Amino acid sequence: MENDTETLLVMLSSLLPESHQYIDQGSLLETLLDCEGNVEEAAKLISQSTSRAAGQASSSTKNKRKRHSGLDGWLKQQPSTTSPPSKRVNSGDMSTRTLGVKVPAQDHREHTSPSTSLKVKGSGKPNSTGNALARLKPPSTSATPETTPQLPPLTLGTPEMVANHTTCTLHPRVLPPELAIKLFETMLTEAENWDRNRFWLFERAVESPHKNSFYVRDMSAVAGYDQDDGISDLEWKEAAHYWTQFGAADPIPFPKLMEEACRLLEDVVNVEMRKRKQFDLEWGGNRRWIANVAAANCYEGAKENVGFHSDGLTYLGPYPTIASLSLGVSRLFRLREVIPKSEEATRKPRSFNVPLAHNSLLIMHPPTQEVSKHAIIPQTVIDTFRYRPSSCSPSTSLLNDDPESQLESSNCRINITFRFFRPDFRPLxxxxxxxxxxxxxxxxxxxxxxxxxxxxxxxxxxxxxxxxxxxxxxxxxxxxxxxxxxxxxxxxxxxxxxxxxxxxxxxx
Ligand SMILES: O=C(O)CCC(=O)C(=O)O
Ligand SMILES: [Fe+2]
Incomplete structure (x- = not known):
């Protein structure tokens, strides 16, 4: 577990419903360790253990659990397309289970609002005491036996390592340096108007631990794109609304420098894509990959983060390609495979850390969103980003005795993910x-x-x-x-x- 433990404990407590607030820190820590520091899994485990305990006291709940031991079982019995919400739990990389109590689903996020490390609005009251440790024991059906070998997290410091171990590729120094700095400066200014997503999780309102925003590109000047995709402004507004977790903001047009960067990045993406095998369900419309939207994130300081999630596919469709540009402070991107149920007994997922330096592009190729989750993890320390502001030209800096004095410092990371929203998955x-x-x-x-x-x-x-x-x-x-x-x-x-x-x- 590499994250600062205290932060993880705070994050975990913040995710627990009020009824679990009495659980002592030692037990929380143990669960975190069981879950290799994965806050969302720890929160789920605690909730599941508790609901299991509650279920033992209630035979009717027990019967229900027996009857529908998971989504597969439930589907076999109920051919209709809807399910009773109070009994269904879908929890991202946890198996879908039928529980006696409702645990809010996690990672239903469209874009941000991850299920870990959220700022909690309002505090939970302490509750009655109980045998916390007993409740924290993993469910007996816990799929991975202790004997399954667990490989330690691996840091992937080079593009070759990223390509060898993951479904992503890493492209350092991807933009001309001046453009990268200017875009960083532009986005820092833009970020002053961005917001945090707010949504309901674990019986309370929570706020995402970083700011984000949603941009829509003017496609009228983009060569090679079918101008008549017919997506109306109202539809874009709806996409922005769901992308920002029910946010009210209107989509913002690409700033000029984002457009300039996008054109250069598209070339990099297309070169990479041509080397790769495609999936049947990928978009077959355009010859070239193009971006028509960009979601931007701002992480201030070491602790702001985004928890484990895979990006919602609603408008992207299956097997999307996502081009993710990093600007400013270098942060750790963590990627972890989600193991299919059928393989749980034989292998455990391995985590990979990819340091995302200023001006690097990470391309999440298909099937990244289908087979893994990713996060920007909170860190104990970060290196301040020091840069020469665009207002300070190289010639003026040569005249200066102390060029270092002209450098600016920032503790922010800007991330821009360029994406293609498919016309066949348009909001309508x-x-x-x-x-x-x-x-x-x-x-x-x-x-x-x-x-x-x-x-x-x-x-x-x-x-x-x-x-x-x-x-x-x-x-x-x-x-x-x-x-x-x-x-x-x-x-x-x-x-x-x-x-x-x-x-x-x-x-x-
Ligand atoms: O900041 C990053 O690099 C990742 C952001 C992300 O995962 C997202 O916007 O979905
Ligand atoms: Fe993401």
Whole structure:
């Protein structure tokens, strides 16, 4: 566990519902250790253990748990597309389980609002005492036996290491240095107007531990793009609303320097993409990868962070390519595979740390979002970013006796993730749930997958429980995506997929 322990403990406490606030720090620490410092997993484990204990006292809950021992079981029994929300728990890289009490779902995030290290609004009251340690014991069904070897986290300090160990590529010094500095300065100014996402988690309103914002590109001047994708301003507004976890802000146009950077980065992405194998469900429309939106994050100081998550696929569609530019302070990006249920008994996920230096591009290639989660972890210390401001030209600095005195310092990291929102997943086409909200598209990360990381299925799920006004209540809608039947595409694998669906139709 590399994070500052105290921070992790605070983060963990902040995620626990009021009824768990009495659990002592020693027990919290033990659980954190069990979970290799993963705050969200520790919080889930505690909640699950407690609900399990509660379930033992209630035979009706126990019966329900027996009847539906997970989403698969539940689906087999209930062919309809909706599920009773109070019994369904989907928790990202934890298996989907049926519990006696409702634990708020995690990582339903579209863009930010991770499930770890959130600023909590309001404090939990201490509750009655209890046998905390007994409750903290991992569930007996805990999938990974102690004998399964656990590889320690590995730091990937070079592009070669990143390429060898992950589904990402790293491109240092990617922009001309002056452009990188100017863009950093622009985004620092922009960030003064950004906000923190606010949403409902673990029975309380929480705030994301960093600021973010959502930008939409003017595509009219972008060569090679079908100008007539028909996505209206209102739809962009809706996308921004869900991307920022029910935020009210209008999407912002790309600043000039972001546009300039985007064009250069697209070239890098396209060169990389041409070297890689494509997945059938990838977008098959444009010949070149282009970005039409950018989500930007600002992390101030060492502690601001984003917790483990995979990026919501609602508008990106399956197997997206995401180009993530880092500016300013270098921070650690942590990537960890989500192990499919069928392999839990034989292997444990390994964490990789990738230091993201100023002016580096990390490309998350497919199937990164399908098979792993990522985070920017809180750190104990960071190196201050020292740079020559763009207002100070090299010639004036030569005239100066002490050029060092002209350097500026910053403790901020700016991240810009350039993304392509697919026309076939445009806001108008996103299924609505009974709450009247757009659903979120999530991969079945723990389900079956082939050796290339190809998944079996994706789900449209209600996300209304995260809206603060809803206080965790949702309609529980949970429907499998059927890309063909929903009229989506074109896909990279169109012809192969059509043959498949015809074959299936004929054999049924
Ligand atoms: O700041 C970063 O590098 C990661 C940001 C991220 O994961 C996101 O915006 O989804
Ligand atoms: Fe992300």
């Amino acid at each position: 086409t996103i299924p609505r749930c009974k709450c009247g909200e757009a659903t979120i598209l999530r991969p079945d990360m723990r389900g079956k997958r082939d050796k290339d990381g190809r998944l079996d299925r994706y789900w449209w799920a209600c996300q209304a429980g995260k809206k603060i006004e809803n206080e965790g209540k949702d309609c529980g809608m949970w429907k499998e995506m059927n890309a063909m039947a929903e009229g989506r595409g074109p896909f990279v694998g169109d012809s192969a997929m059509r043959e498949d669906s015809t074959r299936n139709a004929n054999t049924n």
